[in-house]
Amino acid sequence: MAVARIQSIANHLSGKDNKSKLLAKNPDDIVVTVAKRTPLCKARRGAFKDASSDELLIETMKAARENIGIDPALIGDIVVGTVLTPGAPYAARAAALTAGFPCAPFELLLTLAPADTVPVQIVNRFCSSGLMAIQSISNAIRNGEIEIGLAVGFEDMSNNPDDGAPKYAAETMALPVGRDCTMPMGWTSENVAGEFNISREAMDAWAAQSMQRAEAAQKAGIFEAEIVPVTVPQKQADGSVKHVKVTRDDGIRAGTTAEGLAKIKGAFKQWPPTQTTGGNASQITDGGAFVLLMTRRKAQELHLPILAKHIATVTSGLAPRIMGIGPSVAIPKLLNQLGLTTNDIDLYEINEAFASMMVYCVDKLGLDPSKVNVNGGAIALGHPLGCTGARQVATVLNAAKSRPEAKLIVTSMCIGLGMGASSLFYNEQAL
Amino acid sequence: MLPPAAPPVPPALRMRTPGYAHHSLKFSPFFDNRIALASGANFGLVGNGRVHIVNMSPGGLVVEKYFDTQDCVYDIAWNEAHENQVLAVCGNGALRMFDITLTGLPVAAWHEHTAEVVGADWSNIEKGLFATASWDGSAKVWSVDRATSITTLPTGAGQCYSALFSPHTPSLLSTAGQDGTVRLWDLRTTANPRPGVAFQPQMSFRAGPAEILAADWNKYHPGVLATAGKDGVVRVWDTRNPSRPTAEMQGHSLAIRKVQWSPHHADILASSGYDMTARVWVTRPSPAQIHVTAAHTEFTMALGWALFQEGLLATASWDQELHVYQNV
Numbered sequence: 001m002a003v004a005r006i007q008s009i010a011n012h013l014s015g016k017d018n019k020s021k022l023l024a025k026n027p028d029d030i031v032v033t034v035a036k037r038t039p040l041c042k043a044r045r046g047a048f049k050d051a052s053s054d055e056l057l058i059e060t061m062k063a064a065r066e067n068i069g070i071d072p073a074l075i076g077d078i079v080v081g082t083v084l085t086p087g088a089p090y091a092a093r094a095a096a097l098t099a100g101f102p103c104a105p106f107e108l109l110l111t112l113a114p115a116d117t118v119p120v121q122i123v124n125r126f127c128s129s130g131l132m133a134i135q136s137i138s139n140a141i142r143n144g145e146i147e148i149g150l151a152v153g154f155e156d157m158s159n160n161p162d163d164g165a166p167k168y169a170a171e172t173m174a175l176p177v178g179r180d181c182t183m184p185m186g187w188t189s190e191n192v193a194g195e196f197n198i199s200r201e202a203m204d205a206w207a208a209q210s211m212q213r214a215e216a217a218q219k220a221g222i223f224e225a226e227i228v229p230v231t232v233p234q235k236q237a238d239g240s241v242k243h244v245k246v247t248r249d250d251g252i253r254a255g256t257t258a259e260g261l262a263k264i265k266g267a268f269k270q271w272p273p274t275q276t277t278g279g280n281a282s283q284i285t286d287g288g289a290f291v292l293l294m295t296r297r298k299a300q301e302l303h304l305p306i307l308a309k310h311i312a313t314v315t316s317g318l319a320p321r322i323m324g325i326g327p328s329v330a331i332p333k334l335l336n337q338l339g340l341t342t343n344d345i346d347l348y349e350i351n352e353a354f355a356s357m358m359v360y361c362v363d364k365l366g367l368d369p370s371k372v373n374v375n376g377g378a379i380a381l382g383h384p385l386g387c388t389g390a391r392q393v394a395t396v397l398n399a400a401k402s403r404p405e406a407k408l409i410v411t412s413m414c415i416g417l418g419m420g421a422s423s424l425f426y427n428e429q430a431l
Numbered sequence: 432m433l434p435p436a437a438p439p440v441p442p443a444l445r446m447r448t449p450g451y452a453h454h455s456l457k458f459s460p461f462f463d464n465r466i467a468l469a470s471g472a473n474f475g476l477v478g479n480g481r482v483h484i485v486n487m488s489p490g491g492l493v494v495e496k497y498f499d500t501q502d503c504v505y506d507i508a509w510n511e512a513h514e515n516q517v518l519a520v521c522g523n524g525a526l527r528m529f530d531i532t533l534t535g536l537p538v539a540a541w542h543e544h545t546a547e548v549v550g551a552d553w554s555n556i557e558k559g560l561f562a563t564a565s566w567d568g569s570a571k572v573w574s575v576d577r578a579t580s581i582t583t584l585p586t587g588a589g590q591c592y593s594a595l596f597s598p599h600t601p602s603l604l605s606t607a608g609q610d611g612t613v614r615l616w617d618l619r620t621t622a623n624p625r626p627g628v629a630f631q632p633q634m635s636f637r638a639g640p641a642e643i644l645a646a647d648w649n650k651y652h653p654g655v656l657a658t659a660g661k662d663g664v665v666r667v668w669d670t671r672n673p674s675r676p677t678a679e680m681q682g683h684s685l686a687i688r689k690v691q692w693s694p695h696h697a698d699i700l701a702s703s704g705y706d707m708t709a710r711v712w713v714t715r716p717s718p719a720q721i722h723v724t725a726a727h728t729e730f731t732m733a734l735g736w737a738l739f740q741e742g743l744l745a746t747a748s749w750d751q752e753l754h755v756y757q758n759v
Contacts, residue, residue, distance in 0.1 A: 001522070002477040005547070008566070008590065009730075012644065012661055012686040013705055020663060024684030026708065027725050296723075430717075 019344055022311055023407065023426060027297035030138045032425070033304040034068050035394040037289035038230045040249045040382045043157040047246040048286040051232040053156040057091055060154055060288030061099030063228040068150065068292045070302055073102035076146025078120045079136045081129030081153045082386035084160035085122075092152075093120045118150075127351060127413050128315065128421035129153060130289060130389025135313040135423070137293045148294040153390030156286045162385070180320040181417050189281065189354035190271040192324045196360050200275040203355035204261040206362075207280035207379045209369070210352055211256035214376025218252050222375060226398040251283045251382040280355035285382025289390035306428045307397050308409070312338060313423040315415075324357025326420020327412040328364040334410065334422045342367060346406035346427075349396035351388050351413035352377035374399050388413060393425070400427040443726060443756040446492035451481050453747030455506040455689070456733040460555070461514035463739035464488060466753070469519065471503025474749050480504035482519045484531050485753060492753060498529045498537070508551040510575065512558040520548035520563055526573070543571060543580055546590075554596040562594040562604055570594035570606045572618060584630055587612050592660075593646040599653040603633075605670075607643040607658060612636065615670060636673035639666050644704075645690045651697035657714075659687035665702050667714050678718040682710055689734040695741040701758075703731040709746045711758055726754055 038060055041047040048056055057080075065072050078101065080092040101118040123132045130153025137149030165182045172178035183191075192198065217223055229247040236242050256279075266274030267281070299306050314334045318326060327350050335341060342365055350372060352358050362372055375395060378388065392411045400406050404427070412422035451470040459465035466485040472478035480500035486493045502522035510516035510528070516538065519527045524546060528539035550564030560581075564570045570591050571580040584594070589609030597603035602618040614632035641662035649655035649667075655677075659665045663683035666676035685705035693699040699721075703709035709731055711722035729749035737743035742758040 004566075005476050005522070012642075012688075020681065021684050023681060024663070024706070025682045025720060025723065026684065026706070027723050300723075 019340065022338060025296060025309070027295065029296040030141050030293055030310045031296050031299050031306045032291055032293055032308045032310060032393065032397065033299050033306060034290070034292040035307060035397045036063070036067055036226055036228050037387070037391045037394045038063060038287050039227050039246050040251060040285050040287040040384060040391070041246065042251050042382065043284040043286055046250045046286065047234065047244070048156070048232055049158045050235045050241070053085055053159040054091055054095060055232060056156045056286060056288065057085070057095040057154055058098050059230040059232060060152065060290065061095045061101070063230055063288070064150060064152060064290040065100050067228050069304060070148070072100065072118065075101065075118045075148050075150050077137065077140060078118055078150045078152060079133040080120060080122045081124065081131070081133035081151070081389060082122060082155060083124055083126055083129055084155060084157065084162055084385060086160060088122045088124070092122050096120045124386070125315070125419070125421070126416040127353065127383070127385050128389050128415045128419070129386040130391060131313060131411065131413065131421050131423055133390060134291050134293065134310065134393065138310050138313070141293060141295055147298050148292070151291045151293060151390055152288065153387040154288040155384035155386040157284050157384060158286050177320060183321060185323070185353065185416060186268045186276055186281070187271045188321060188323045189276040189356045190268055190273060191321050192354070192360055193275045193356040194273050195322060198275070198356045198359050200262070201258070202359045203275055203280045204258045206355045206358050207261055208256050208258040210373060210376045210379040211253055213374065214252045214380030215254050215256070217375035218249065222398065223249065225401070226394045249381055251285060252376070252380050276354055276356060280379065282351070282353050282378035282383035285384045287382065287384040287387045287391065289387050289394050291390050291393050308400070308428055309426040311424040311426055313421065315419060315421045318418045318420065320418035323416055323418045324354055324414045325360055325364070326414030326418070327422060328361045330420030330422040331365060331410060331412050334424055338424065340408070345408050345410050346371065347374065347396055347400055347403065347409045348372040349392045349409070349411040350377065351383065351392060352379045353383060353414050355379060357414055389421070397425070397427065397429070401429045404430045443754045444487065444492050446485065446494070446753045448483055448494065448751050448753070450751070451483070452729070452749040452751055453753065454504065454732045456735045456745055456747050456753065457507050457509055458735055458737050458745070459509050459514070460511060460738055461509070463737070466745060467507045467509060467517045468733070468747055468753060469504040469507045471522070475503035475505065475522065478503070480519070480521055482507060482517060482529060484517070487755060492755065496531055496534070500527055501525070505547060505549040506551040508553040508561055511553045511555050512575070518551055518553070518561060520551045522547045524548055524565065524567070526563060539575070541573060541578070541580070544569070550591070550593050552595045554601070555598060556596070556601040560596070562596060564591040564594035564606060564608070566590040570604070572604065582618065584616055586614060592644050595646060595648055598648050598650055605646060605648065605656060607638065607646045609642045611639060611642055613638045613643070613646070613656065613658060613668070613673070636668070638668060638673070639664065639676070644686060644688050647691045647700070649692050649697065650694055657690050657692060657700055659690040659702055661686045663687055663704070663706070665690055665700065665712060678714040680712045680714070680718045680720065682720050682723070683708065688730070688732045691734055691736055693736050694738050701734055701736065701744055703734040703746055705730045707731050707748070709734055709744065711744070722758055724756065727752060
């Protein structure tokens, strides 16, 4: 009798598929209530070129404070993902205080107890830093350490260019894999194209598609919903400095075609097969993005709209010389852990570091290109290294807003020195 | 800048019954402060059962009386015609009627089911009738003044989990269970079958892909039935056209064991189950979850709306606790 009862209970608990378990809504879920970004502007030539790194970071922080929809003092922690910012922990903490975390009038700030401000941490895992900020906040919430956290991604590549690898220890350089850690990213792109027989045509076709999708999205005003305009100093022709409100991405080239891109000469003559060009690689860009995360319980208590549930983030390592294929390792790892397949995923946002790795990853994973980077990727929008991981979430959740049937969303990127990261979100936006 | 503050949530009333896990609860239709709890030792897997009569006051929840049974009590039903009588249905197939002004032995007893009886429902129109659902694959209709059942309904393959009188049509009864099919029975015909002819439901329909473990009739819309079960989805059916559900609500991560429409709102229902949560849903115009509570630490098998106080919801669980809290 007892056995029959136990069997009945066991039967009730068996056989639910993984997907519906992931889609279940629980008070402890980590949810995204806001995901936005600054415009993305070309490094050294775009709208942010005259702003200092600090000024742009402060503007990003201000944009966050003004758009999170809650009292900033409720935030338990801020994690800033940034790769190149010199003195990043200094810059991030000072920028957060300058931007008004917490939001206190000046007179009140004078009387604040030392414990009354929101702490700040930085995280750096190269191009995934923005996503690592999200993961870090998400884990802290899941652990019960904080209830609400802000993940920020930021990079000012005008002021803080990537100077490549430092000098390594002799012991590192004695190893082939250690020497590979000195390879500039462009070289690794050529390695991917060469080792996996990626054609120049396929690369240019992907790049053109990215540009065309971004152009269409920009013309349709789609990006306006994810962009928070920021005001930055710009030098005028007469030498004076004016503060200008920047509202649009400036890297998207209208009218780009694969035929046009095919005419561009390879950028890296020294590294065969010399297929990577200025037209089929990500742009060097300035920008910031932010994602507000909290428990579903808190979001409901504060009456905030829930954009998505953050389900999981994983990272994985691979050979540094072909770092670009990181998503082809990280996405299967993520899906395997959750018992899903690529067919379960409705939208992908994969960072277009280079068209070579994009073509490889889409082909290797067997993805439907119409589900990948639906509003264009980093080839069109640019790749501010630390910003990208958070920027992708802002972009894909905005794209998912008009696609309520798209439930499960994967974001992913390759990471310098041979790593990949990917993250799963559940779109909860209804039309 | 700041959104409007959330309405304060009054603290839940909580009560623990050491040693007894809960399977069902029912608010008294006569007294606004009285709840009956169906309970069992050892999670109802083996051992005694107990009916707890709980008094609810602003100060808290107190067990004012309890009645022991030989086997776990899986469901209860208040006698709609007698304010002090409550029916307990048990794991060994027995039915026991207790009078809460007395102590000890039951005032009436029946025993026909040959397996666990897991559902009990008192007709609120024909107040002398009640129905039971059993894992023996049948539902039975009983009259309080008869020693044997009036009707036995063959409810399909496998365990029957739910046998419910329609709140609008006195002769209409629904059954549902392991075969995932809802059957509607017209008791005027089944009560007088011709010899050799098996009872036939008036209609039946497949209500979703999974085993049904709970159901409830809407109190406002005649013919509207909610079902829930192993797949964790609550579905609403208009039995006049059950080709597809009129609403589907996903959220439970595991199987659902109870679903109940609000007695005060036509389009609000609550559900609870193995994922330890209780959820409140609005079913129309677009289905949405409006509240989740996750205060229990074990399977939340019991759920019920208060009949007199709008928005008051009670849940009880294998964690031996009864929680009562105010909802929207």
